[in-house]
Amino acid sequence: MAEPFGARLRERRRELGALCVGIDPSASVLEAWGRPPSSEGLEYVAREILEVVGELVAVVKVQVAFFERFGSVGLRVLERVLDDARDVGVLTIADAKRGDIASTNEGYAEAWLGATSPLRSDAVTASPYLGVGALAPLYRVAGESGRGVFVLAATSNEEGRDVQEARDAQGRRVRDLVLDEVAARNERRDGLGSLGVVLGATRDSPQFDLSRLGGPVLVPGVGAQGGSLEQVARLSAACAPDTVIVNVSRAIAAAGPDRGALRDATRRWRDDVATL
Amino acid sequence: MAEPFGARLRERRRELGALCVGIDPSASVLEAWGRPPSSEGLEYVAREILEVVGELVAVVKVQVAFFERFGSVGLRVLERVLDDARDVGVLTIADAKRGDIASTNEGYAEAWLGATSPLRSDAVTASPYLGVGALAPLYRVAGESGRGVFVLAATSNEEGRDVQEARDAQGRRVRDLVLDEVAARNERRDGLGSLGVVLGATRDSPQFDLSRLGGPVLVPGVGAQGGSLEQVARLSAACAPDTVIVNVSRAIAAAGPDRGALRDATRRWRDDVATL
Numbered sequence: 001m002a003e004p005f006g007a008r009l010r011e012r013r014r015e016l017g018a019l020c021v022g023i024d025p026s027a028s029v030l031e032a033w034g035r036p037p038s039s040e041g042l043e044y045v046a047r048e049i050l051e052v053v054g055e056l057v058a059v060v061k062v063q064v065a066f067f068e069r070f071g072s073v074g075l076r077v078l079e080r081v082l083d084d085a086r087d088v089g090v091l092t093i094a095d096a097k098r099g100d101i102a103s104t105n106e107g108y109a110e111a112w113l114g115a116t117s118p119l120r121s122d123a124v125t126a127s128p129y130l131g132v133g134a135l136a137p138l139y140r141v142a143g144e145s146g147r148g149v150f151v152l153a154a155t156s157n158e159e160g161r162d163v164q165e166a167r168d169a170q171g172r173r174v175r176d177l178v179l180d181e182v183a184a185r186n187e188r189r190d191g192l193g194s195l196g197v198v199l200g201a202t203r204d205s206p207q208f209d210l211s212r213l214g215g216p217v218l219v220p221g222v223g224a225q226g227g228s229l230e231q232v233a234r235l236s237a238a239c240a241p242d243t244v245i246v247n248v249s250r251a252i253a254a255a256g257p258d259r260g261a262l263r264d265a266t267r268r269w270r271d272d273v274a275t276l
Numbered sequence: 277m278a279e280p281f282g283a284r285l286r287e288r289r290r291e292l293g294a295l296c297v298g299i300d301p302s303a304s305v306l307e308a309w310g311r312p313p314s315s316e317g318l319e320y321v322a323r324e325i326l327e328v329v330g331e332l333v334a335v336v337k338v339q340v341a342f343f344e345r346f347g348s349v350g351l352r353v354l355e356r357v358l359d360d361a362r363d364v365g366v367l368t369i370a371d372a373k374r375g376d377i378a379s380t381n382e383g384y385a386e387a388w389l390g391a392t393s394p395l396r397s398d399a400v401t402a403s404p405y406l407g408v409g410a411l412a413p414l415y416r417v418a419g420e421s422g423r424g425v426f427v428l429a430a431t432s433n434e435e436g437r438d439v440q441e442a443r444d445a446q447g448r449r450v451r452d453l454v455l456d457e458v459a460a461r462n463e464r465r466d467g468l469g470s471l472g473v474v475l476g477a478t479r480d481s482p483q484f485d486l487s488r489l490g491g492p493v494l495v496p497g498v499g500a501q502g503g504s505l506e507q508v509a510r511l512s513a514a515c516a517p518d519t520v521i522v523n524v525s526r527a528i529a530a531a532g533p534d535r536g537a538l539r540d541a542t543r544r545w546r547d548d549v550a551t552l
Contacts, residue, residue: 026379065376065383071394072355074387075348099403100341100373101433103302107341111350118347127375129405129428131435152405157377159407166442166450174442174450 002146022249123148156200156221186214223251278422298525399424432476432497462490499527
């Protein structure tokens with residue numbers, strides 16, 4: 001079995017810090033970079049960002065929707081981006097937010113975490129609307145292949161509160177149920193399990209004691225989405241040491257397409273999150 | 277602008293009834309049909325089911341995970357299945373359960389509902405963990421292209437209850453918030469809006485008055501997943517007339533690969549739901 005994702009992430013994080021660069025080749029980024037709204041434009045932007053940032057950071061997060069937008073041809077581009085990432089050695093999180101039940105989740109698990117899948121990533125994001133427990137096939141395949149899963153707990157957008165802050169019959173909030181279940185399922189290997197959560201920096205702290213999560217905490221929404229570094233630092237202080245990963249997408253892509261500017265922006269953000 | 281999805285669905289439902297056949301070419305179906313666990317096996321099973329059932333029912337639902345499992349090659353197969361469906365004239369629901377925020381949802385909307393996307397389907401399923409309101413780009417693109425969205429409200433699996441039955445500060449359950457928001461956004465054209473919900477037959481009735489949803493209700497979980505026709509009939513009675521669509525996947529695929537048996541099973545299920 002491959003070395004578990006949690007151990008690999010901890011190792012690279014030690015070396016390169018807490019920054020995760022989001023590869024989000026959206027329509028507006030393609031336009032800002034002067035590239036056509038086509039799979040060629042997509043491929044240029046995505047591989048260019050990866051080439052510049054791949055050696056600077058521990059992990060990149062690819063936003064699957066922007067590849068899927070171009071159908072199977074777009075997913076083929078994503079497969080090449082993931083190939084590139086493996087060559088460079090940077091870890092990859094496929095931000096797919098998949099989630100279903102039973103054998104359907106096995107399909108998604110094989111797609112994103114299967115040892116020989118062309119879309120295999122080091123970790124995938126998962127959405128628990130059909131139940132945190134329903135994601136079990138993803139946890140299982142991740143364990144078998146040394147990969148990881150980040151389950152959405154609380155996101156940084158306002159609209160998410162209706163669902164994420166709702167309470168069960170015992171008064172526990174949905175986001176805390178997610179944290180609780182992930183903590184219960186994490187195998188603590190080398191100090192960091194392979195099951196993580198997505199937790200927006202712009203939210204109040206959960207009731208759940210984050211220091212006992214046992215896995216990584218992926219924090220989106222920093223920079224363009226309104227989250228501040230102070231909020232991230234507060235969240236980080238509530239987590240176990242060295243477990244927070246901070247994703248920055250738009251604020252870095254906006255520095256492109258100039259390679260030097262892209263590199264500088266990445267280094268600046270890397271320094272900004274160095275103390276987390 | 278194309279004729280809205282709701283109007284097209286109502287028309288075909290009038291003609292062919294409430295049955296939706298699920299095209300779920302899972303690993304176990306491929307094996308049961310004696311086909312290899314490859315994109316070739318996938319393509320054979322998916323196109324064969326479509327060819328037999330396409331003229332018998334109003335709508336088919338393709339389970340995206342089983343195509344995604346094979347990466348970009350699998351999605352290319354799905355594009356061919358969707359092409360076939362357009363040729364036959366059967367409506368398609370892409371069961372993708374996508375859901376994110378802002379521009380990311382625009383990516384998904386373009387992928388599944390965009391007028392020229394290779395993956396374009398007549399409707400897509402969406403997951404509201406990041407907020408029912410966050411799905412707005414999907415609703416907008418669906419409206420522009422005459423397509424539809426089915427938002428997950430309550431699913432048929434037990435694990436889903438933690439999230440779907442949780443309550444907001446006003447005591448309203450998450451599933452009811454979904455129903456409420458979809459009802460509020462539906463444009464009632466020709467008596468049936470283009471925004472629907474997914475509602476498991478194995479659940480208690482929601483507090484929300486389903487008769488004012490204004491859009492179609494997709495009911496999964498019938499047959500192999502334990503939902504009974506009596507439960508569906510009860511749910512249907514609570515909805516506006518002629519708005520329920522009943523999905524059957526495994527119980528029909530299990531009759532294959534023999535074409536005659538597949539056809540007979542489809543006709544039997546079609547008759548069974550004829551009175552809904």
